Amino acid sequence: MSMAIDSPHLARAQTLLAAIRTTGLIGLALIAILASLSDVIARAPADRAGYGSELQSPSMLYPFGTDCLGRDMLSETLHGLAATASDAVLAMIVTLIAGGLSGFVLARLPFGTGYVPRGIAGVLGSVPALLLAILAVGILGRDFAPYAAGLAAAPLAFARAFDRARALGESPHAEYARASGIPVSTLLRRDLAYEFRDQFIAVAARALAAVTITLSTMSFLGFSAHRDLGLVIAAERSSYLAAWWTAAFPALALLVLVLFARLAATLEEGERP
């Protein structure tokens, strides 16, 4: 047992994971700063046609070039990033509350009543999140796109949190605590606190990555009211084959956002180096 504790391989892996997570978090923080200052940094307001001449390739004057309507792609990318990031954060909060937190708390309902919402989450989780989100937008309207994306990612988060909470509740240490008179409410509080401490960043970042992809894909397919990166890329679909920069920079911004979120989640289990 003590071998596992001072295993050098484990220590190295832990250091590496911490470094990866920190990189992801710093990246996300930088994106947050960029997004919040987008109106200040960007030279042109969002969707401003005729800012420069049409289809200028990247240059000192237009670092990301211009598109077929003369829009400055740097400004478009910054505004798009701000819209995507703010919508994604909203969607992530919906996922965390409707998914993670509810799953964790409902798992402790007495008489196994929590299995009813768990079953519903199982069914909803069997629909691809993208299609579920599109369906929700179809029913609720485009303005609800961030909520739809958040709700669509919630079933899987719910199931994950529920199963984790059940496993914790049935663990030997939980039984030991009950045997020595620790009340069920204290146990729930204890588990919530430790899960928040140990898992929150990973769970939130994972949710952020998932909802960002869903949201931008929805926008790309035309199911969003905001001009976010998905919509910016969709608008350049006809011109990007001749002018690569019109889609490449917004796509790169999207990729970087998702990448940092996934790094902050310290990669999926199997992705660990």
Place this chain on the structure above:
Amino acid sequence: MLKFGLRQAGIFALGLLGALLLAAAISALPAGRAAYPGAFLQHLLHVAQFDFGASVLTGNPAVAEFSARMAATLELVGSGALMALLIGIPLGIAFGLRRSLRAAAPLIQIVAAAPVFCASLALIFVAVNVLHWHDLHYDGTDLFQVLAARDQSQLVHAFHIFSLPAVTVGAVGVAAVQLVLRGAISDAADEPYRRNLKLMGLSAFEIERIYVAPQVVAHLFAHLGDIVLALFSAAAVAEWMFGWPGAAYLFVKSVALHDWNVVALILLAFTAIKLFADFIGALSAHALAHPESAR
């Protein structure tokens, strides 16, 4: 095994019932039938008999609309799944076993971080500007007819049409399969029996082949449903990007145009396929890697 099988069948049946309720609720949306329990129950009975009414757009029965499109989606998902298995399994095993390749993990992260539509756009860009393919949009070509005719120019044309959507879906499948496999292999790496059997005198290769491999394959089966989910999700984007006449494209279009009967039917079909994959995956994993089932 029997007990486990019955339990899984029960979970599958309950899941189907849930999916049916969801489908009934969606298809009841336009008439507001969902608000009245009696009317909803009657509607549910219709849905349970696969009577989804007509498409409000074409006036054809929803089932006919759906069945005309589902084959194309299954073609796409099938070819994607094939690619996922052919490339994803060796890739997953290589990444899992070879420590030196694990350094490539961040690179995979970058690839995996790209949303499917961005990957499709990149593929199209390469096909048009580098490979000089110009006929990428689906134009009604029947792959099987072309294969039977054996006309080279038609074959090339068909290849251009079919390869990109298949690669798009396949790439997502590859990513999903290798992720599951790598997880399984790194889990198995910590098993104490590997060290002990080696000390007892078995070779590392023997231990991998006889004891670790079934465990890893079982893990893959256990995640079959997740892989199917990823494939269908990718199919929705690929169909839209390449004008592929599939059910996922029809779903997106039908939601946009509020054709709820068709939406409900497609949703039910996709959910049922995923639940079935879960069911088969659980049984296979149990048969491979659970002691009781071996007798």
Place this chain on the structure above:
Amino acid sequence: MSETKALIAVEGLTVSRKSNARPLLEDFSLAIAPGETVSLLGEAGSGKDTLLQALVGSLPRGEEASGTLKIRDGSADKIAKRPREGLRIAYLAGPYAKPLSPLASVVSQLSRVIARKLNVPVPAARAEFTLELERLKGAPPVARFEKYPGELDPEILAWGLFAACFAQTPDLLIADDPLLGLGPAQSRALSQILIAEQKRLGFALLYAATGTDIIKRLGGRLIVLRNGRVVEEGPIARLATDQAHAYTRTLFKAMPPLVAKPVQARTGRSEPVLQVHGLEFRHGVGATAAKESVTFELRRGASLALIGEEGSGRHSLMRAVLGLDRMQGGRVILDAVDIGILTSPMMARLRRLVAFISGADDALDPRMTLWDTVAEPLRAHVRLPRSVIADYRESALKRVGLASLPGRRPIAMLSPFDKRRLQVARAMVGAPLLAVIDEPLRGLDAFAQSVMRDLLREFREQEGPAFLVITSDFTVAQALAEDAMVFHDKRIVERGAIADLLKTPKDVRTKRLIEAVSASQQEQKIPSPPPGERAG
């Protein structure tokens, strides 16, 4: 012994790991003659495991060995990471080390190991395994091993692991504490088999152990290791009584021998803490099922041991007393309250009077810190200022010897011994009326056992809770309790004062449990109990 006669000789063996400043094993030399018995004694991290792995030629990645190794009359070569040629080495691990894959039958895995060693096809190896099982007295039939490791009782699995080693007809048997965690009767039976087979097959034995009991039984030479260095070395006959090094002395005094002298009851007729009236638990299944009911009383400060092998029913009783399982009949009265009629929040409040110390290493929440673990019962049950809680916590940690550890260290980073002591500290702060103590010394090395036993006794003397001790070991029972109930096959076979039981045991099963831990080195013919399979 002379160098030329050695079966295997290592010279100047040093094993180091890049990340560790200190070598795992330092300048170690050892020569084992054919048929000789050498025991290694040391706690976790002493270098035993490293030595065994280096000898087999299977050091893990990242560990490098220097020094030479000579097999029989061969030349002294550099120690390499490959199987040893010219010497058949069998490796014997215990069932609790989880040595086999959970997804293949025991017989298939063990036959494969035998096949590799004897260089024969697997079916032939299986026949050898079957023959060996038939030869071993008390061993279960080969059909039992058609099952998977998880479906077998560790006791049964141990028979298979031992038989597989003997079937390899080894020159050298390397045993890595194979009896760890097994009950005393089973340990004794298997150690006798090991001695008998060594005589028959003439193999040399290198036995790594954490406890001294088995080493005394095996005889031969003893090497005491600590932090990768040899502390003391010599014939066991001498070292058992005359230890030069203080560390060795601590290891040997861990468990005092059984003495059948009456112990003064600690208290007079004080009020009862726990009363169990006609508590029923079922044994057997189907038509042959029978009900057993038990009635006893535990008064303030008194101590009762529930003694029996694994699966004998002690745990069912303990769980019923703790209110973890629903009772089938009867009443449990804790501090004058019938727990059968309590709601779960009321039960939780009542349980604050009970401390639970478990021998399981996963009993404490691995995410909690050292401080939180100790303070939790106080925070959950009484409203006290932080500073007062901190005082209680510090004093308890000091008493168990953990005050020097960083208080924010998570439980996952602690050793099993530290975790066990922490449970005692946690019990102390609650000032309980009753302490339920389940196999408190299980899996600990001799030194840790000695400390734990003293801690528990001190806890009882100073805080005065009644003790309910669950154990399979009469020495543990004697150290911690005055009275005992002996369990076998979900039935109470004998009860009374431990001193009386030791002097005049009436039931054969009580006798067997006592003999299993009697510190005599003479072989005694003890019929081993028919090993039962795990229920369900």
